[in-house]
Amino acid sequence: MPKLLSGAEIVFKALEDQKVEYIFGYPGGAVLPIYDELKNHKSIKHILARHEQGAGHSAEGYARSSGKPGVLLVTSGPGATNAVTALTDAYMDSIPLVCISGQVPTHLIGTDAFQECDTTGITRPCTKHNWLVKDVNDLSRILHLAFEVATTGRPGPVLVDIPKDIQFKKGKYKFFKNTLKKKLNGKATHKISNSELDKFIDLIKKSSKPIFYTGGGVINSGPEASKYLRELVSLTGFPITSTLQGLGAYPGDDPQFLGMLGMHGTYEANNAMHDCDLMINIGARFDDRITGKVDEFSPGSKKIHVDIDPSSIGKNIKVDLAIVSDVTELLKSLIKRFKEKNKNFVNSNKQKTSKWWEQIEKWREKKSLNFINSEKVIKPQHAVQRLYELTKNQDTFITTEVGQHQMWAAQHYKFDKPNRWMTSGGLGTMGYGLPAAIGVQIANPGKLVIDIAGEASVLMTMQEMSTAVQYRLPIKIFILNNEYMGMVRQWQELLHEKNYSESYTAALPDFVKLAESYGCVGIRAKTPNELDEKIKEMINIDKPVIFDCVVDKAENCFPMIPSGKPHNQMILGPEEEKEISDEGKILV
Amino acid sequence: MAKSRSAYSVPGKIGKIERHIIVVWVDNEAGVLARIAGLFSGRGYNIESLAVAEVDKKKHISRITIVTEGTPQVIEQINLQLKKLVPVHKVADFRRGEKDILFRELALFKILGNSKKIEKVKKICKKFNPVILDKSNKSVVIQVTALRAEIDKLALDLKSLGLISTSRTGAVAMTKGPKIFN
Numbered sequence: 209m210p211k212l213l214s215g216a217e218i219v220f221k222a223l224e225d226q227k228v229e230y231i232f233g234y235p236g237g238a239v240l241p242i243y244d245e246l247k248n249h250k251s252i253k254h255i256l257a258r259h260e261q262g263a264g265h266s267a268e269g270y271a272r273s274s275g276k277p278g279v280l281l282v283t284s285g286p287g288a289t290n291a292v293t294a295l296t297d298a299y300m301d302s303i304p305l306v307c308i309s310g311q312v313p314t315h316l317i318g319t320d321a322f323q324e325c326d327t328t329g330i331t332r333p334c335t336k337h338n339w340l341v342k343d344v345n346d347l348s349r350i351l352h353l354a355f356e357v358a359t360t361g362r363p364g365p366v367l368v369d370i371p372k373d374i375q376f377k378k379g380k381y382k383f384f385k386n387t388l389k390k391k392l393n394g395k396a397t398h399k400i401s402n403s404e405l406d407k408f409i410d411l412i413k414k415s416s417k418p419i420f421y422t423g424g425g426v427i428n429s430g431p432e433a434s435k436y437l438r439e440l441v442s443l444t445g446f447p448i449t450s451t452l453q454g455l456g457a458y459p460g461d462d463p464q465f466l467g468m469l470g471m472h473g474t475y476e477a478n479n480a481m482h483d484c485d486l487m488i489n490i491g492a493r494f495d496d497r498i499t500g501k502v503d504e505f506s507p508g509s510k511k512i513h514v515d516i517d518p519s520s521i522g523k524n525i526k527v528d529l530a531i532v533s534d535v536t537e538l539l540k541s542l543i544k545r546f547k548e549k550n551k552n553f554v555n556s557n558k559q560k561t562s563k564w565w566e567q568i569e570k571w572r573e574k575k576s577l578n579f580i581n582s583e584k585v586i587k588p589q590h591a592v593q594r595l596y597e598l599t600k601n602q603d604t605f606i607t608t609e610v611g612q613h614q615m616w617a618a619q620h621y622k623f624d625k626p627n628r629w630m631t632s633g634g635l636g637t638m639g640y641g642l643p644a645a646i647g648v649q650i651a652n653p654g655k656l657v658i659d660i661a662g663e664a665s666v667l668m669t670m671q672e673m674s675t676a677v678q679y680r681l682p683i684k685i686f687i688l689n690n691e692y693m694g695m696v697r698q699w700q701e702l703l704h705e706k707n708y709s710e711s712y713t714a715a716l717p718d719f720v721k722l723a724e725s726y727g728c729v730g731i732r733a734k735t736p737n738e739l740d741e742k743i744k745e746m747i748n749i750d751k752p753v754i755f756d757c758v759v760d761k762a763e764n765c766f767p768m769i770p771s772g773k774p775h776n777q778m779i780l781g782p783e784e785e786k787e788i789s790d791e792g793k794i795l796v
Numbered sequence: 797m798a799k800s801r802s803a804y805s806v807p808g809k810i811g812k813i814e815r816h817i818i819v820v821w822v823d824n825e826a827g828v829l830a831r832i833a834g835l836f837s838g839r840g841y842n843i844e845s846l847a848v849a850e851v852d853k854k855k856h857i858s859r860i861t862i863v864t865e866g867t868p869q870v871i872e873q874i875n876l877q878l879k880k881l882v883p884v885h886k887v888a889d890f891r892r893g894e895k896d897i898l899f900r901e902l903a904l905f906k907i908l909g910n911s912k913k914i915e916k917v918k919k920i921c922k923k924f925n926p927v928i929l930d931k932s933n934k935s936v937v938i939q940v941t942a943l944r945a946e947i948d949k950l951a952l953d954l955k956s957l958g959l960i961s962t963s964r965t966g967a968v969a970m971t972k973g974p975k976i977f978n
Contacts, residue, residue, distance in 0.1 A: 332831060333838050337882040340826065357882060519876035522869065 212378035215344045215370060216245040219308065222351035223252055225383045228279050230255055230270060230650055232263040236283025237323060238310030241375035255650060255679060258671040260287050262643040264294020265669070268303045269647030272630045273605055275430060277304035277358050278647065284310045285323030288369075289330065293637060296334040298365040300634025301453060302428055304358040305365035307335075313373040314342060327369045338367040344379030352384040362517040363428055400533050405545045407529055411510055413550070413557075415486035417564045418446045421469065424453030424633070425491015425515060427626045429535035433457070434626045436539035437490065443546060445554040445561065447568055449477035451492045452618055452633045460622030466568065467577070470498045471769050472615040475576035475778055476568055478767075481506055482775035483567070489513045491535045494524040495634075504774035514538050576767040576780055577619050586736050588613065588688045588759040592620040592660065595686060598743050605648045605657045607631065607641040609665030612694035612765045617660040639668030645683040646676055656684070656747065663689040663756075664713055673726040676752040684746055685754045690761045691716060698764045723754035732756040811867035815844075815892040817899065817969050818874060819977060823883040824850045824858040831881055832860060841866060841874055845901070845944070845966030857885065861968050863892075863944075888977040896972045902965045903947045904929070905938050909958035917957050921950065 213221060219242055223231070232255045235243045246254055257263035260282045267278030278298075282291050288309045298305045312321040328340045337357050339350045347370070354366045412418065420441060426433045434457045441448050441464055448458055449469040458465055467474035469481055481487065487509045492498070494513075499505045502524060511527040513520075514535060521530045531538060546553070579589045592613075606621055607630040608614040614631055623629050630648060632640040641659040649657045659666070666687055676683050688694075696711040723730030729749050733742040733756070746753045767778045822828050829848060836843050844863040851859045864874060871889065878887045890897045907917050914936050918926060924940035924947075931937075940950065944967060951962055971977060 328827060329830070332827070332834055336880075342826075517880070519873060519880055523873055526869075 210380055213381050214241070214245070215341075215347055215375040215377055215379065216241040217248075218344070218347045218379065218381050219351065219370070219375070220245055220249045220252065221381050222348055222383075223279065224249065226277075226352070226355050228252055228277075231279040231281050232257055232267045232270070232647065233281030234258075234260050234263055234283065234287060236285075236287050236310065238284035238312060238372050239281060239287070239308075239370075239375075240310075241372065242281065242308070242310070242370075254281070255646070256675065257643065257646075258674050259669065260290035261293050261639070262646075262669050262672040262675065264291045264305070264307070265297070265637070265640050265643035266647035266650070266672070266675075267305055268294060268298050268301075268640075269607060269630050269644030270651045271298075271303050271305060271647070272427075272644075273627050273648040274651035275627065276651075277306055277355060277363075280305060280307040282307065282309050283323065284312055284327065285325045287323075288327040288367075289325060292330060292334060293635075295331055295365045295367065297632050297635040297637045297640065299334045299336070301632065302363050302424060303365065304363035306354050306358050307331075307365060307367040309367060309369050310375070311340065311369045311371040314371045315373070317371065327367070331367045334365070335367050336364040338369065340369045341371065341374050344374050344377040347374065347379060348381045349384050362520075400531065400538055400541050402545065404529070404531055405542055408512060408531070408542060409546055409550070411486055411512060411529065412444060412446075412488075412546075413553075415510075416560045417480075417484045417509075418444070418486040418488065418561065419466075419480050419484045420446055420448035420488045420490065421451075421481065421492055422448060422454045422457055422490045423451040423492025426454055426457040426535050427491075429491065429516075431626055433491075433536040433539060436536060436543060440539055440543055440546075443543065443553060445557060446488075447480060447565070449473070449481065451495070451498060452631060454492065455618060456623035456626045456629045459624040461624065466572075468618050469775075470495075471500070471771075472619065472765055472767065473769075474619075475574045475767055475780065476571035478769065478775040478778055479571045480568055484509045487511045489515075489527070490539075491515060493517075493520045496524070499524060500769050501772055501774045506775070574780065576778070579763070579766075581736075582760065583736055585760045586733065586739055586757060588690070588757075588763055589616050589620055590736065591686075591688060591733075591739060591757050591759060592616045594739055595658070595660070595743055596621045598740065599656060599658070599747065603655055604628065605630070605645075605652060605655055607644040607648060607657070607659045609641040609659070609661045609668075610636045610638045611662045611665060611696075612690075612698060612763075613660055613662040613665075613688040615695075615765045616688070621660070638662075638665035640665075642666055642669050642683075642685060643672045643675075645685070646672060646679075646681055649676075649681040649683050650679070657682075658684045658686050661685055661687045662694060663687050663691065663716060663719070664693045667713075667717075670722070673723070673728060673752060673754070677727045681752060682750050683752050685752070686746070687719060687754065687756050688759050689716075689719070689756050690759050690763070692761060694763075695765070701764065702770075719754050719756035723752075726752075726754075728752035728754065730754050730756065732758065734758045811869060813865050813867060814871065815863065815865045816871050816874075817890045817892060817897075817967060818862045818864060818878070819888040819890075819969055820860040820862065820878055821885040821887075822858050822860060822881075823885070824856040825883055828858070828883050829860070831883065832862075832878070835877055835881065836862075836864070836874075839873070839877065841870065847966035847968050861966060863967050886977075890969060896975075898970050898972060899943060899967050900941050900969075901944055901947055901967045902939065902941050903951070904961075904963045905940070905951070905954055905959055906935060906961040907938065907954060907958045908935050908960050910934075913957055917954060920953055920957075924950065 271278035312324045449466045466477040469477035512529045513527040645659040693711045720730030847861045924942040927939040929937045
């Protein structure tokens with residue numbers, strides 16, 4: 209007879225067999241047996257957060273920068289509800305997370321016991337799947353299945369809720385592998401057919417105004433996908449644009465790259481999307497921040513959509529060729545087939561797309577990311593540009609919070625590798641960047657990790673600085689401090705007659721002193737001429753740093769497509785602000 | 797003040813609304829119905845009727861029949877989203893009015909009245925496989941099986957004949973001929 213293990217032992221045995229090295233969490237009454245068992249498992253290190261939301265975002269940062277699932281351990285009731293924001297964030301951005309939550313003992317479930325909540329009920333819409341374990345003999349199967357569900361198909365968060373008595377009870381342990389026989393999101397069974405590939409290639413060959421539109425699916429598919437993407441883009445000579453989540457899959461400084469597209473994307477990327485005759489969507493999902501007005505979205509183009517999730521295809525935009533596939537698999541077979549029959553395609557096709565490139569160059573000449581710099585105050589775009597210039601020669605990981613600073617980071621920081629850019633895109637969670645940076649630093653010791661932040665966002669999870677200090681994680685919190693919720697202020701200026709309702713934060717903390725109180729280093733830059741020196745100082749400190757970069761309070765993030773407008777009606781700068789229609793004002 | 801209406805983008809053109817019957821085979825485990833119902837409510841889909849029961853005792857498979865309506869795009873999304881749920885094995889989708897599919901709903905009517913009235917009731921129900929389940933000298937409980945619209949009409953007609961209580965199921969569906977859903 210096999211040795212019986214307690215539920216808590218089974219949890220760790222399963223984590224060990226899944227090769228988990230780090231768990232992010234916070235103890236509490238209903239998970240104490242699991243925490244008690246922690247000391248017996250030296251290969252697994254626990255990172256103590258200061259709030260379960262922080263633990264969740266840290267696990268996300270860990271997952272996004274390492275390609276491995278992030279593991280989260282929280283207690284029942286408030287522990288679980290605090291984790292909900294992070295789970296939803298991971299669900300929207302397709303990040304593999306396994307959340308283990310404690311629950312009150314089975315005999316108390318349903319009695320409104322202390323720290324009881326319906327965790328599986330609450331997290332059902334924000335996880336790929338969740339389980340309430342009622343029998344200790346189901347525990348190992350469920351835990352291994354949880355890892356499988358989180359990491360296969362379109363990745364995402366899962367939750368396993370374990371009542372306290374189950375953690376004590378003894379049961380059998382077994383390592384289950386590939387228990388999920390049914391296809392998950394099509395990945396397991398779908399084989400790409402040659403006829404699909406030939407249709408794809410035919411569309412490529414017929415096009416004279418093509419564009420690649422790539423997204424987070426390329427990143428999620430692994431570093432191989434970026435490699436193949438680069439090969440395909442160079443084989444075709446076509447222009448490429450990327451969503452917020454896809455940045456880094458293709459080098460940001462390459463001439464074929466048109467920059468990010470969407471609401472705050474470049475003029476050339478958005479106009480090319482609108483006017484193209486062939487749109488090749490690889491691993492993106494036609495989000496509303498990308499499409500603008502759906503009825504006027506890229507009216508004249510044939511559209512190809514490659515996605516691992518069949519429900520992403522045709523959800524917002526109808527396409528002409530839909531391929532359900534992992535990006536790496538598709539690109540690998542496509543490139544092979546393409547090369548067989550189309551040697552020297554780039555040169556033979558140059559003529560056909562030359563007019564298109566001329567047009568793109570004309571759009572590029574607008575230099576839509578330009579801004580009016582100042583010698584007196586630090587412009588936030590300038591700060592991001594300097595940060596980029598001073599860090600581009602080392603392998604740097606950037607996280608962000610949500611708002612103007614996030615868009616400026618996306619516009620002005622050029623990524624050339626995947627998994628270097630971690631930002632909350634789908635859910636838009638303020639407070640994401642600081643804890644995410646902690647997870648990134650854990651996964652990438654010795655690397656430079658910077659959270660480009662806003663002062664409003666970062667205060668939402670500021671307590672996690674204490675975590676960074678405890679584990680000696682030298683993350684850099686680079687705050688573009690304009691004392692406003694900048695994006696809210698911008699929308700109020702442009703759409704609500706400058707009624708700055710509740711978007712100014714009075715009584716902000718002194719970030720330098722705050723840093724010191726946490727036991728890390730605070731730096732403040734107030735003028736453009738001291739900026740470089742201070743950034744260098746920040747990079748050279750081997751400790752966590754809070755960098756208070758005092759920037760222009762009234763700067764707006766341009767270019768911008770007002771909600772409800774198609775791609776070819778962008779606002780490029782302050783002088784065009786008046787053009788927003790009343791109709792556009794009512795849209796988010 | 798600006799108008800309080802808010803949306804993520806301008807609503808696009810709305811396609812034609814169709815009624816569909818969606819059959820879902822699921823593992824009969826705790827919370828599975830909440831997952832299906834939650835998917836519908838969370839994504840703004842509509843459930844017109846619902847019928848659920850375990851159909852395979854050994855494998856613990858339940859068959860859920862959902863009547864819903866939406867544009868073709870929404871119906872496609874419902875199908876694809878359902879297939880993504882872990883306990884869902886397969887999904888079949890039919891248009892109301894498809895020729896080779898059978899649909900049935902069951903209804904129980906309680907009617908108060910004398911035997912003369914009850915004879916009238918039986919006559920009205922004749923086409924819909926009526927079964928008298930209970931009878932007293934003042935009342936009758938009658939079971940019928942029919943299509944939704946037929947039961948709607950029946951209930952209306954019985955109102956004047958002393959109908960005091962109605963209980964009905966959602967639709968269930970099956971293919972005609974030797975074929976089965978797959």
